Amino acid sequence: MTNSDHALPGGKRSADVDECAVCSLNYDFMLPPQLVEAAKQGRLVIFAGAGISTENSRVFPSTFYDEIRSELPEDSVCEDFPSVMSAYEKLYGRLQLVEEAMKRIRYAETFPAVRQFATMFHEELSTIAQVREIITTNWDAFFEEICGAIPIVVDGDYAFYNLPDRKVYKIHGSLRNISTLVATSEDYEEAEASLRASAVGGTLRHLLATKTIVFTGYSLRDADFRNVYEPLMEGMGKLRPISYFVGPFDSPEAEALGIRHIKTDGTYFLRSLKRHLEESGDLLSDEVLDRSRKLRPLLATVHKETMRMDWRSHPELFFSLAYQDGMLDGFDRIQSQCMTGEYTDPKQVRSTLRTYNHLLHVAVDRNRFWDAAYINGYLNGLMTLVVEDKDLASLPFYELFEDDVYALTDDEQDAAQAGLEQNTEGKLDTGEEPDLREEVVKTSAPSIPQHWGETELVEALEGLFEALPEALKEVERYMVRLGPDMVPQHTPFLDGVMD
CATH class of the missing domain: 3.40.50.1220 (TPP-binding domain)
Incomplete structure (x- = not known):
């Protein structure tokens, strides 16, 4: 390597490198600009x-x-x-x-x-x-x-x-x-x-x-x-x-x-x-990719608990099921495609986020709130790639309709935000739901979206159907088609949104 390369440092071996069979050949070198x-x-x-x-x-x-x-x-x-x-x-x-x-x-x-x-x-x-x-x-x-x-x-x-x-x-x-x-x-x-x-x-x-x-x-x-x-x-x-x-x-x-x-x-x-x-900001780190792997088991547990909630009596909870399906699919997509580099290219990730944000608006404009909840969950799953560690907790595990895309009234926005802030303080419902904080520790992620109980989730969504009456009509149409032991699931298809 010549001085004219104006080389950048590539890295240094540890002091005991000669004792390591894997890293014994990791010699210092200069990385040409x-x-x-x-x-x-x-x-x-x-x-x-x-x-x-x-x-x-x-x-x-x-x-x-x-x-x-x-x-x-x-x-x-x-x-x-x-x-x-x-x-x-x-x-x-x-x-x-x-x-x-x-x-x-x-x-x-x-x-x-x-x-x-x-x-x-x-x-x-x-x-x-x-x-x-x-x-x-x-x-x-x-x-x-x-x-x-x-x-x-x-x-x-x-x-x-x-x-x-x-x-x-x-x-x-x-x-x-x-x-x-x-x-x-x-x-x-x-x-x-x-x-x-x-x-x-x-x-x-x-x-x-x-x-x-x-x-x-x-x-x-x-x-x-x-x-x-x-x-x-x-x-x-x-x-x-x-x-x-x-x-x-x-x-x-x-x-x-x-x-x-x-x-x-x-x-x-x-x-x-x-x-x-x-x-230089040209590549997302492998640690960022690992967030979805660490968060997925916790979200899967939360999803099972949401399925056990009385969403038939409280249909406002219905949308969290689609939201969680979307976030789970987002996590799975990241893990299945991480080997291709698709989710470490910041430009590609930003483009994908813009696409799904557009689809979210389209779904809401067409009163397809079940689809919108799924898209919002998928979008927030991908957001784990770009937010700071400290901001991971601001990505909820539930559909709270806090995004202005849903055009809630100021009162409802305030109520949803108040619920979100309470959630991020770590206040768990005092019902029979298991405390997942031990699971949070196991993920080793710096900041984890918190677990909500049914009571506080219902309270956070109070007034939803007054603001979005078409959402209630959509829930009622789905309820008619569901058998007594059936739980709705949103598949990874957006017919009616992408056409």
């Missing part, structure tokens, strides 16, 4: 080898290469990866070679402790919203499973190129499509020719010519790297953008190839990059 800027602009591409997955000593005691090489005769002269695979295939057949590869990947997939080490890089990468393209020579499906990436393996997959989802270009094939595996010398020759002529190869050359590439998980001497790098870089000369190699060991090959070396572990590099993006 131009690399951070490329990430902010969505111009950063990860080019990943097997060293960030199954082929490192933290995952298996020996590499796949070593295991296959040990099965060859002692007088075998083959040394590099493709020639070893060719020799094995000649002795035992293609099917057994594929079986050995599948056995190794399945071992990593099915033993949690092994999988944890094999996917540390993928887990860290998954929530970096700005990284939309990954190139890999790995056969496993961890980028698809953990980063939500669409696999582009053969030219036929190129039809999906314009989909907005994150993509992973699997240039040495995939175990999900075993006929595509690139392993032997013959396979490598075919793959090299394909990179020069195929649509996928053309796309990769475009990426390397226009975006900032970070290579990691390779030794730059490996045939696995050279076979891909050389045909893709042909003819680019010195005009290509600066690219980087992230690896914890010295690599004189990087300088010879014109690639800048960042000497540290790949996962640690991503963690440091994320910290810079979070500090």
Whole structure:
């Protein structure tokens, strides 16, 4: 790294780092500002080898290469990866070679402790919203499973190129499509020719010519790297953008190839990059994503209690059921999609919030208050991503109609707000409802929406139907259709609002 980089600090190892098998390679490094800027602009591409997955000593005691090489005769002269695979295939057949590869990947997939080490890089990468393209020579499906990436393996997959989802270009094939595996010398020759002529190869050359590439998980001497790098870089000369190699060991090959070396572990590099993006406001933190996971069990308990309330006698409580359905769906959506980066991109989150706020107004304008309550709950579930820790308690677990979108009178607004303020002071109903404060502590969240009892919830909503008579009519229509033992549930569809 030269002084002209005006580098930013990436991070420091702890004092006892050498005693830690996971972080012993987390070396101090300088994070180039131009690399951070490329990430902010969505111009950063990860080019990943097997060293960030199954082929490192933290995952298996020996590499796949070593295991296959040990099965060859002692007088075998083959040394590099493709020639070893060719020799094995000649002795035992293609099917057994594929079986050995599948056995190794399945071992990593099915033993949690092994999988944890094999996917540390993928887990860290998954929530970096700005990284939309990954190139890999790995056969496993961890980028698809953990980063939500669409696999582009053969030219036929190129039809999906314009989909907005994150993509992973699997240039040495995939175990999900075993006929595509690139392993032997013959396979490598075919793959090299394909990179020069195929649509996928053309796309990769475009990426390397226009975006900032970070290579990691390779030794730059490996045939696995050279076979891909050389045909893709042909003819680019010195005009290509600066690219980087992230690896914890010295690599004189990087300088010879014109690639800048960042000497540290790949996962640690991503963690440091994320910290810079979070500090600049370009990325929401993983801790923010975790709020929904921590809050969901408490809300589910509150929802069960609301279902047991006498909402037939107090129909104003009816809307809290839809509201809680919406908030639960919002929490579940965040957790199911967090791997794609959808909910760590502040711009995307703000756009989604604006969309649902618009839908809330539409639902109210159309007197669809049951839908409006669901939308409001979903909206507040997403709001957990953007509010301060101290403001989480202001997001209620019930539909209180406190938002001015419902156009309540001043008196009703005051009553609802008074109830909300009482709630945030931690005053629980003195009825038979269980005290959930112990559950609140278990979530470890800084500030939690409080649990209400039926009595204070009814009091907070007093006068609702005088202000919104159409809401009462809607409840009555639903009540007619409900059997005596039925509890209404709002599904994640908004027919009549979105049309």
